[in-house]
Amino acid sequence: MSTSGNCHKVRLLLAQLGTRYRWVEVDSAAGQTRTEAFLALNPNGKVPLIERGDGRVLTESNAILFWLAEGTPFLPADGWQRAQALSWMFFEQYSHEPYIAVARFIRGWTPPDSPRRQELPWLRERGHAALAVMERHLADHAWFTGPEYGIADIALFAYTAVAADGGIELSSYPAIGRWLQALRARPGFVAMSDPSPEVLRNFAASP
Amino acid sequence: MSTSGNCHKVRLLLAQLGTRYRWVEVDSAAGQTRTEAFLALNPNGKVPLIERGDGRVLTESNAILFWLAEGTPFLPADGWQRAQALSWMFFEQYSHEPYIAVARFIRGWTPPDSPRRQELPWLRERGHAALAVMERHLADHAWFTGPEYGIADIALFAYTAVAADGGIELSSYPAIGRWLQALRARPGFVAMSDPSPEVLRNFAASP
Numbered sequence: 001m002s003t004s005g006n007c008h009k010v011r012l013l014l015a016q017l018g019t020r021y022r023w024v025e026v027d028s029a030a031g032q033t034r035t036e037a038f039l040a041l042n043p044n045g046k047v048p049l050i051e052r053g054d055g056r057v058l059t060e061s062n063a064i065l066f067w068l069a070e071g072t073p074f075l076p077a078d079g080w081q082r083a084q085a086l087s088w089m090f091f092e093q094y095s096h097e098p099y100i101a102v103a104r105f106i107r108g109w110t111p112p113d114s115p116r117r118q119e120l121p122w123l124r125e126r127g128h129a130a131l132a133v134m135e136r137h138l139a140d141h142a143w144f145t146g147p148e149y150g151i152a153d154i155a156l157f158a159y160t161a162v163a164a165d166g167g168i169e170l171s172s173y174p175a176i177g178r179w180l181q182a183l184r185a186r187p188g189f190v191a192m193s194d195p196s197p198e199v200l201r202n203f204a205a206s207p
Numbered sequence: 208m209s210t211s212g213n214c215h216k217v218r219l220l221l222a223q224l225g226t227r228y229r230w231v232e233v234d235s236a237a238g239q240t241r242t243e244a245f246l247a248l249n250p251n252g253k254v255p256l257i258e259r260g261d262g263r264v265l266t267e268s269n270a271i272l273f274w275l276a277e278g279t280p281f282l283p284a285d286g287w288q289r290a291q292a293l294s295w296m297f298f299e300q301y302s303h304e305p306y307i308a309v310a311r312f313i314r315g316w317t318p319p320d321s322p323r324r325q326e327l328p329w330l331r332e333r334g335h336a337a338l339a340v341m342e343r344h345l346a347d348h349a350w351f352t353g354p355e356y357g358i359a360d361i362a363l364f365a366y367t368a369v370a371a372d373g374g375i376e377l378s379s380y381p382a383i384g385r386w387l388q389a390l391r392a393r394p395g396f397v398a399m400s401d402p403s404p405e406v407l408r409n410f411a412a413s414p
Contacts, residue, residue, distance in 0.1 A: 043340045044302055058290055060297040067290035083265055083274035086293075090267040093301045095251055133250045 001028055002193035005101055005158030006061040007048040012154050013068055016188035021050075029109050061158075062089040065151040074150040081146040088144045088152040092159075095133070099126035101159045103166025107206045108199040117206075120167065127168045131176060134160070138175035142182070149186060157183050162192065165203050208234055209400035212308055212365030213268040214255040219361050220275055223395040228257075236316050268365075269296040272358040281357040288353040295351045295359040299366075302340070306333040308366045310373025314413045315406040324413075327374065334375045338383060341367070345382035349389070356393060364390050369399065372410050 001007050002025060014021050026032045026047050033045045042049050042059045049059045058064055066086070069075035076082050103123040106116045134156065137144065144152040161180055163170055170176055183189070194200065208214050209232060221228050233239045233254050240252045249256050249266045256266045265271055273293070276282035283289050310330040313323045341363065344351065351359040368387055370377055377383055390396070401407065 043343050044298060044337075046302075056287070058287075058294060060294040060301075062297050063290050063294035066293055067286065070286050070290075079274065079277050080263070080265075083270050083277075086273055087265060087267040087270035090269050090297070090300055091251060093297055094267075094305075095253075098301075098305065130251075136250050 001026055001047050003195045003199070004028070004047060005097070005162065005192065006046075008192040009061045009154050009158045010048050010050070010064050010068075012157070012190055013065055013074065013151065015190045016074070016186065017068065017072060018188070019068070062093060062151075062155050065089070065154060069151045073148060074145070074154075076146040076148075076150065078146075085145045085150060085152040089155045091130075091133070092152075092155045096127070096130040096156065097159055099123045099130060100163050100166060100168055103127060103168060104159070104162055105166075107166050108195060108202045112202070112206065123166070124168050127163065127166065131160070131163070131168070131170070131173055135173045135175050138179050143179075149183070153179075153183055158192070167206070208232065208236075208254050210402045210406070211235070211254060212369065212399065213253075213304070215399040216268045216361050216365045217255050217257070217271050217275075219364075219397055220272055220281065220358065222397045223281070223393065224275065224279060225395070226275070269300060269358075269362050272296070272361060276358045280355060281352070281361075283353040283355075283357065285353075292352045292357060292359040296362045298337075298340070299359075299362045303334070303337040303363065304366055306330045306337060307370050307373060307375055310334060310375060311366070311369055312373075314373050315402060315409045319409070319413065330373070331375050334370065334373065338367070338370070338375070338377070338380050342380045342382050345386050350386075356390065360386075360390060365399070374413070 011023070026038065028047055032038060033042075033047055039045055041051065041057050044059065046059065048061055048064065049057055050064050051057050058067055066075065066089075076085060103120055106114065106120060106123070110116050134144075143149050144156055157180070160170075160176065170180075184191075195203075209218075218230070233245065235254055239245060240249075240254055246252055248258065248264050251266065253266065255268055255271065256264055257271050258264050265274060273282065273296075283292060310327055313321065313327060313330070317323050341351075350356050351363055364387065367377075367383065377387075391398075402410075
């Protein structure tokens, strides 16, 4: 799903690795992750996943990043540093994505009268808490993966870059702003696809 | 925090590895993860964490498991299998723990008139969805980590074993029942500490 940050992580790393792949668009907002064929690939009904030539499947965006990056400069070779990168990736899935990505989803992909909109103030509060943790790390580190850019940065970039879509402004996080800019300047960087005109209208019209 | 499944993961692996360590009890329910001293160790304010002799810190239970298990039989050496283990560990933190552990927390650690109790039916529904994904995997696999028992099993065991505390019964998941039993029979297995008498009373009294 091109407009999903979790899927974009995989596209961005594949682009930077120069790997050949075929992209199969699956729209979870249209129920396409709930079909029998999709659930046979991922019983948990979530994108992204990768399917290898021999049919073997790997699910969970951050596990996919880890597998693709092994043996490349995008994942540190040192065991302790590798664990630190994983720590940030678990932080992303537990303390960041459930707030920042979900606020964006509710604002863009649910109708203006959805009862889920009541969750937005709390999601934004928790999203800001995650951003504050990131800002603090960036005060004395250039990247999250280790001394060099890599998969923990890609994992955290995906939804941080579009936090404003959920009404979570980044203006009070200068170090995050510099980190986003440095990341966008990396060779092979690709931005996430724009959502549909309807979703863009929802972003513009929503409180 | 001895009654936290995320902390118990680390204790269980350390016991099975035979590693010497010092346990420092930190009660997040009593605000001890929000002190200045604790936030200096983990700005995200969560247990568990490990601190090495030289003061270096690693946070996030599943990243800690990965670091401790590297080079041991608890983590597969093969890169693809290692990524599959990580995939289950991300599943645990995103699709399992936020429902099964949170239902347990609300039922045991919030007062009977807490408005959070309204979340229980939805948390239980999502918890059962996660258990169904696990049951399906166990229909033709003995373990989650790979051909052998390891850290993905430890990660999923922690809160599955106490799902009933949150009102999520396991009786309709026979394969999960057999897996829990096989896991408890592993050498060096230790069970999670019982919660306080007050929490046990809450479990017994709550709908």
